[in-house]
Amino acid sequence: MAVLFGSSRDHGNTETLTKLALEGMQYTSFYLKNYKVNPIDDLRHTKSGFVKVDDDYDELMREVIHHEILIFATPVYWYGMSGVIKKFIDRFSQSLRDESLNFKDKMGRKKAFVITVGGDNPRIKALPLIQQFQYIFDFSGTEFAGYLIGKANAPHEIQSDSRSISDAMEFRKVLQKHTE
Amino acid sequence: MAVLFGSSRDHGNTETLTKLALEGMQYTSFYLKNYKVNPIDDLRHTKSGFVKVDDDYDELMREVIHHEILIFATPVYWYGMSGVIKKFIDRFSQSLRDESLNFKDKMGRKKAFVITVGGDNPRIKALPLIQQFQYIFDFSGTEFAGYLIGKANAPHEIQSDSRSISDAMEFRKVLQKHTE
Amino acid sequence: MAVLFGSSRDHGNTETLTKLALEGMQYTSFYLKNYKVNPIDDLRHTKSGFVKVDDDYDELMREVIHHEILIFATPVYWYGMSGVIKKFIDRFSQSLRDESLNFKDKMGRKKAFVITVGGDNPRIKALPLIQQFQYIFDFSGTEFAGYLIGKANAPHEIQSDSRSISDAMEFRKVLQKHTE
Amino acid sequence: MAVLFGSSRDHGNTETLTKLALEGMQYTSFYLKNYKVNPIDDLRHTKSGFVKVDDDYDELMREVIHHEILIFATPVYWYGMSGVIKKFIDRFSQSLRDESLNFKDKMGRKKAFVITVGGDNPRIKALPLIQQFQYIFDFSGTEFAGYLIGKANAPHEIQSDSRSISDAMEFRKVLQKHTE
Numbered sequence: 240m241a242v243l244f245g246s247s248r249d250h251g252n253t254e255t256l257t258k259l260a261l262e263g264m265q266y267t268s269f270y271l272k273n274y275k276v277n278p279i280d281d282l283r284h285t286k287s288g289f290v291k292v293d294d295d296y297d298e299l300m301r302e303v304i305h306h307e308i309l310i311f312a313t314p315v316y317w318y319g320m321s322g323v324i325k326k327f328i329d330r331f332s333q334s335l336r337d338e339s340l341n342f343k344d345k346m347g348r349k350k351a352f353v354i355t356v357g358g359d360n361p362r363i364k365a366l367p368l369i370q371q372f373q374y375i376f377d378f379s380g381t382e383f384a385g386y387l388i389g390k391a392n393a394p395h396e397i398q399s400d401s402r403s404i405s406d407a408m409e410f411r412k413v414l415q416k417h418t419e
Numbered sequence: 420m421a422v423l424f425g426s427s428r429d430h431g432n433t434e435t436l437t438k439l440a441l442e443g444m445q446y447t448s449f450y451l452k453n454y455k456v457n458p459i460d461d462l463r464h465t466k467s468g469f470v471k472v473d474d475d476y477d478e479l480m481r482e483v484i485h486h487e488i489l490i491f492a493t494p495v496y497w498y499g500m501s502g503v504i505k506k507f508i509d510r511f512s513q514s515l516r517d518e519s520l521n522f523k524d525k526m527g528r529k530k531a532f533v534i535t536v537g538g539d540n541p542r543i544k545a546l547p548l549i550q551q552f553q554y555i556f557d558f559s560g561t562e563f564a565g566y567l568i569g570k571a572n573a574p575h576e577i578q579s580d581s582r583s584i585s586d587a588m589e590f591r592k593v594l595q596k597h598t599e
Numbered sequence: 600m601a602v603l604f605g606s607s608r609d610h611g612n613t614e615t616l617t618k619l620a621l622e623g624m625q626y627t628s629f630y631l632k633n634y635k636v637n638p639i640d641d642l643r644h645t646k647s648g649f650v651k652v653d654d655d656y657d658e659l660m661r662e663v664i665h666h667e668i669l670i671f672a673t674p675v676y677w678y679g680m681s682g683v684i685k686k687f688i689d690r691f692s693q694s695l696r697d698e699s700l701n702f703k704d705k706m707g708r709k710k711a712f713v714i715t716v717g718g719d720n721p722r723i724k725a726l727p728l729i730q731q732f733q734y735i736f737d738f739s740g741t742e743f744a745g746y747l748i749g750k751a752n753a754p755h756e757i758q759s760d761s762r763s764i765s766d767a768m769e770f771r772k773v774l775q776k777h778t779e
Numbered sequence: 780m781a782v783l784f785g786s787s788r789d790h791g792n793t794e795t796l797t798k799l800a801l802e803g804m805q806y807t808s809f810y811l812k813n814y815k816v817n818p819i820d821d822l823r824h825t826k827s828g829f830v831k832v833d834d835d836y837d838e839l840m841r842e843v844i845h846h847e848i849l850i851f852a853t854p855v856y857w858y859g860m861s862g863v864i865k866k867f868i869d870r871f872s873q874s875l876r877d878e879s880l881n882f883k884d885k886m887g888r889k890k891a892f893v894i895t896v897g898g899d900n901p902r903i904k905a906l907p908l909i910q911q912f913q914y915i916f917d918f919s920g921t922e923f924a925g926y927l928i929g930k931a932n933a934p935h936e937i938q939s940d941s942r943s944i945s946d947a948m949e950f951r952k953v954l955q956k957h958t959e
Contacts, residue, residue, distance in 0.1 A: 246461075247458060247459050247460050247461045247509075248460075248461045251461070272458065278427055278452065278501070278502050278503045278506075279427050279496070279501075279502070280427050280428075281426075281427045281428045281431070281494075284573050284574045314461075316459070316505075316508075316509045316512070317505075317508050317509060317511065317512075317551075317554075317555050317558075318551040318554035318555055318558075319499060319500070319505060319551050320499070320505075321458070321459075321505075321509060322458050322459065322502055322505040322506030322507075322508075322509045323458045323506075325496075325497075325499060325500075325501075325502040325505045325506075326458075326502030326503075326505075326506065327502075328496075328497050328502075329427075329496045329497060329501060329502045331497065332496070332497075359558070362745075362746070363729070363730070363733050363743070364554050366547075366726045366729065366730060367547035367548070367550040367551045367554075368547070368551070369723070369726065370547040370723070370726060371497075371498045371499050371547045371548070373723050374497075374498040374544050374547075375497050375498055378497075378498075378539070383723070385722075386722070393464050394464050401772070402769070402772075402773060405769045405772065406769060409762070409765045409766060409769060412761070412762075412765065413762055542925075542926070543909070543910070543913050543923070546906045546909065546910060549903070549906065550730075550903070550906060553903050563903070565902075566902070581952070582949070582952075582953060585949045585952065586949060589942070589945045589946060589949060592941070592942075592945065593942060606821075607818055607819050607820050607821045607869075608820075608821045611821070632818065638787055638812065638861070638862050638863045638866075639787050639856070639861075639862070640787050640788075641786075641787045641788045641791070641854075644933050644934045674821075676819070676865075676868075676869045676872070677865075677868050677869060677871065677872075677911075677914075677915050677918075678911040678914035678915055678918075679859060679860070679865060679911050680859070680865075681818070681819075681865075681869060682818050682819070682862055682865040682866035682867075682868075682869045683818045683866075685856075685857075685859060685860075685861075685862040685865045685866075686818075686862035686863075686865075686866065687862075688856075688857050688862075689787075689856045689857060689861060689862045691857065692856070692857075719918070724914050727907035727908070727910040727911045727914075728907070728911070730907040731857075731858045731859050731907045731908070734857075734858035734904050734907075735857050735858055738857075738858075738899070753824050754824045
């Protein structure tokens with residue numbers, strides 16, 4: 240199980256809620272902000288195709304792709320996933336053309352979860368974000384096995400949002416079923 | 420009128436459709452990929468607040484904010500706006516705290532439009548992207564005055580999608596009314 | 600607290616889940632299928648305005664409007680609320696013009712919840728239904744205080760969907776906070 | 780080509796816009812408000828299954844099902860399709876079990892369009908309605924070939940909304956391509 244963190248802050252609400260939801264489980268954390276991931280240069284339609292990019296994406300993806308369960312943990316920034324995680328996902332287009340990776344086949348056998356925390360009515364206003372992940376996973380053939388929406392704004396606020404905490408406990412049960 | 424281009428390619432379908440839609444009109448183009456815009460470092464809740472970032476964002480925003488009409492022109496990447504434009508929008512959080520900018524007040528008097536082009540059933544699957552822009556503009560008090568969804572995948576495909584072309588002509592009429 | 604049931608079946612999954620979520624609480628149930636509610640005849644724009652309709656709607660609404668908390672409990676039929684409950688909601692247009700009712704003012708001081716159960720990936724595919732309720736409550740000024748999405752298809756299936764049951768328990772806690 | 784009108788008024792904005800969009804084309808109109816269509820009685824899971832209902836649905840569906848192109852024309856009532864058309868669609872569940880009808884196979888070879896007119900920012904707030912139709916057509920295997928959203932509130936307002944009129948002209952071109 241791999242967790243892809245899209246936050247810009249350390250120990251933010253999304254990270255806190257995710258760790259709480261995953262307590263007692265084994266997983267590998269990838270803090271995307273600590274990797275150099277360039278925005279995609281869309282070369283899908285050039286003769287040469289994608290070229291090697293001098294950043295951390297390829298190596299990162301080669302680690303991520305080993306995991307059977309992927310958890311996308313992103314704060315709600317401006318009603319969408321963070322730019323950090325979006326940049327990462329945009330690069331999937333490159334992975335699709337990387338024959339050594341077997342990306343689509345491998346993604347098609349994974350399960351994915353989304354954890355997101357927002358401050359402005361996220362249980363409604365993060366729904367487009369959830370729908371976008373559904374389209375992403377539909378495209379890659381990945382099973383979208385569940386999502387968790389937390390509500391918090393200032394640091395540590397998530398700990399005092401009892402609804403978010405309870406939902407994290409429920410999310411954990413769902414996740415445990417998928418890892419048995 | 421300012422156009423914020425979120426594409427990674429030059430002369431891509433989004434740029435082509437946008438230029439067609441704006442033919443004969445005066446506007447300033449900002450190709451976001453040509454600016455250094457770091458991902459937000461969310462310091463909203465630290466004592467010191469946001470600190471000066473060594474990139475092009477501040478200067479860019481100071482130019483953008485002068486324009487009364489903003490057009491966000493982004494390809495549909497993985498069912499959302501591009502990472503390049505998302506990174507830019509994430510930084511609005513910093514602008515909100517920049518008292519010298521008067522961001523929210525100024526955004527509250529602007530009109531915004533969205534132009535987006537996708538390859539996979541965008542008139543349905545780009546709707547969450549449109550809904551997110553609505554939430555963004557609701558938050559900033561900006562009038563969301565219209566959107567244009569084009570359909571194309573490979574380079575130059577947009578020119579042969581008659582529906583996209585016709586819709587661009589209609590979009591231009593709407594835009595012209597708002598600039599009279 | 601009033602519960603508006605939109606099901607066509609007695610003892611269906613929506614009813615079961617709703618009763619479970621509300622266990623131990625006091626509420627009045629309205630089974631909409633047992634009332635004669637004609638489709639709206641849109642006379643908003645006629646000189647005479649709406650005319651008295653020979654059905655149960657007016658009396659029903661006069662009872663419903665007394666309650667401070669409204670729970671809309673509807674199965675997901677074809678990815679939307681049931682026709683039975685939609686017919687009822689469409690008639691709100693008539694109530695808006697009924698000066699003796701003071702509809703908008705009263706709705707503006709209520710809290711509303713939605714409980715819905717569907718068989719086909721409802722935690723994703725019922726999201727447009729949830730968004731529609733948000734728009735409805737935005738219009739009437741009603742606080743949309745929470746929603747519960749259950750998953751079940753055949754009769755009694757909801758009892759064996761542990762996720763739905765857990766979520767109902769969480770929903771109850773949220774509801775209890777709003778009724779304290 | 781069959782047009783299913785969900786309006787409660789005659790000569791309303793939805794009807795006007797639809798007729799304009801279809802000018803010069805051949806089609807059969809079904810005004811659903813003039814048919815007796817009971818709400819579904821969900822008997823999918825009873826031993827006996829669905830029973831003959833004493834209303835106009837079966838006969839209506841037998842006529843509708845002959846047409847290769849279906850146009851669902853509904854006003855936006857409370858951010859969704861009208862109760863009249865929702866009641867009709869809910870009955871599809873019955874048709875699915877009616878072996879003499881071959882419903883799913885036939886729907887799977889049709890193309891569908893949606894025309895809807897609303898008064899409150901419909902190009903944004905009717906998007907959940909459009910997404911629901913997408914799910915409906917996904918389920919029935921029907922191609923969702925296009926949609927038209929008009930903006931109007933009071934009677935005849937649609938005629939003076941130039942954007943709606945232009946969009947109707949564009950819609951007609953799309954439709955014509957599908958009927959060639």
